[in-house]
Amino acid sequence: MTLTHAGAGHGAHVDLIEQLDGEVRSIVRSDGVDPQRDAQLVRRIAERVVRDHDERSLTGAVAPVPDADAVVGELVARVAGFGPLQPFLDDPSVEEVWINDPSRVFVARNGRHELTNLVLAPAMVRELVERMLKTSGRRIDISQPFVDAMLPEGHRLHVVLEGISRGFSAVNIRKFRIQAAQLSQLVELGSLTPSAAAFLDACVRAGLNILVAGGTQAGKTTMLNCLAAAIPGGDRVISAEEVFELRFPHPDWVPMQTRQAGLEGTGEVVLRDLIKEALRMRPSRVIVGEVRAEECLDLLLALNAGLPGMCTLHANSAREALVKMCTLPLLAGENISARFVVPTVAASVDIVVHLGIDTTGVRRTNEIVAVPGRVENDTIEVESIFNRAHGELRWAGGMPHRLERFERLGIDVHRILEGGR
Structure with missing residues (x-):
């Protein structure tokens, strides 16, 4: 046992658990069971070992098990799970x-x-x-x-x-915790208002490029999952992540993750590689779990070529997210200049969603801004669509650009936004 307690009773319990643990592991090894892949079989083995022990305890040869269910659970956690x-x-x-x-x-x-x-x-x-x-x-x-x-x-x-x-x-x-799988569920959790959720759903269907920003644990991956769930089923989605975190329902989706270098120092696959490969796979949409470094350049080039996409990024506000998007591509090499990157970001990113955690620990959408594509004095202009004031997310009066994309789908953006007054 790994918890520290005092007392002879606890010591006896530790000895019993260690003994039963050894018996379960012996059976698992002899039967060739993979405990991580077949936890249910490990549970059945543990139940059998505890039951046999209880039967022997009737003869007085061994001490009885005080709480069989609890002991079985602890044995399964030790052998098939991750212990304490x-x-x-x-x-x-x-x-x-x-x-x-x-x-x-x-x-x-x-x-x-x-x-x-x-x-x-x-x-x-x-x-x-x-x-x-x-x-x-x-x-x-x-x-x-x-x-x-x-x-x-x-x-x-x-x-x-x-x-x-x-x-x-x-x-x-x-932990991977599915608190919301659709934008409507974020409304139920209080992170979004119905009009903001309807607006984001319309942006996804219209093929706008969306950047989800926020701090650690602000709910960026959850928001990205919910946005991805709104992608039309006829689109082909390719995603690239450091490790698989995205989970959303879609009939034509190829998820990819990075790979470490092997012992000989070769075979590493980084996010830049995955984004480049994604473009060769006939995508209708590309999703990058999180951009942190020079892979931002490859994503920008894809978005600038007319391929709709989404990604997440650590930032303290929507405007700071755009500044960071302008900075990260410079890490790709000395031949990449801000003169190229800033207008490319302005032309490539359509919507920025910024998330945060309030004082009670509840995750909220703090602002949604549109990027009209204009640059003034090396600063990307933004237009506020929704912002949170006095605890409420309200329409700030702004409008997204590329309205023709909404009109092509028969979406009345004005009506959606006016519902968020």
């Missing part, structure tokens, strides 16, 4: 789990974090990380001290190896 972290991963109220050191395990709930009473052994943390990475096919070592990986349930794992982080390896698990 599994209860947090199973708890729907927990958004993220992170380990600063074995004695400091935190969780986040409702946008706020709290220190748990869980205390782990250092060897247990290392074992958990190895098991998590085994399911993803990714690795971490001295030559590769950072790793991003996806766990079987869709949770995102990030690890920084000890030596880069001081004292102990830093482990973060951001």
Whole structure:
């Protein structure tokens, strides 16, 4: 057991769990069961082991199991899940789990974090990380001290190896929680108003290029999923991400993710590669999970060529998101200049949606702005469509450009926006 408690009773429980754990693992090995892929079979094995133990306890040869269901759950978490972290991963109220050191395990709930009473052994943390990475096919070592990986349930794992982080390896698990899969569900959660949701739905159907911006945990991926769910079924969607996080229903969608370099230092696939490959796959839409560096240039070139797309980006406001979009492409090389990038961003990005978290931990859409395509003194002009004032998201009087795209689909943008007064 990894929780620290005192008392002889707890010690006996630890010994019992260790004994039963060994029996379950022995059967799993002998039967050739993959515990990460077949957790239900592991559960049946654990139930059988606990039942057999209980039958032996009737003779007095062994101590009885005090709570069979709880013991089975703990055994499954140890063998098929992720040990003492599994209860947090199973708890729907927990958004993220992170380990600063074995004695400091935190969780986040409702946008706020709290220190748990869980205390782990250092060897247990290392074992958990190895098991998590085994399911993803990714690795971490001295030559590769950072790793991003996806766990079987869709949770995102990030690890920084000890030596880069001081004292102990830093482990973060951001849980995949489907709170909303459509724009209408964001309305139900209070992140959007009906008119703002209808406007964004119309923008997606009209093929406008949308940038979703915000801070960490502001709900950018959720918003991107909801926007992608509004893409017409006749379009062909190609997405590129560092690790698979997007999940939305679409009949013609090819998701791609990056790949680490192998042990010999070759075989790495970065976001720039994926975006370039996406353009060769006859896409109607391209989606990039998040732009952080020079891949922004490749996305801009695709959008500027008339291919509708979406992406997310870390920024504190819609205007700062556009500034960052103008800065990141400069990382691609000295031959890329702001004189080229700024007007390209102005001509390529149509809508910016900025998200935030309020003081109560609730995620909100703070503003939606249109980019008319004009540049004045190297500054991209924007027109506010919706902004949040006094706690409400209201129409600010602005209008999107490219109105002909809406008209072609028979969408009355004026009527939609006037409903958000």
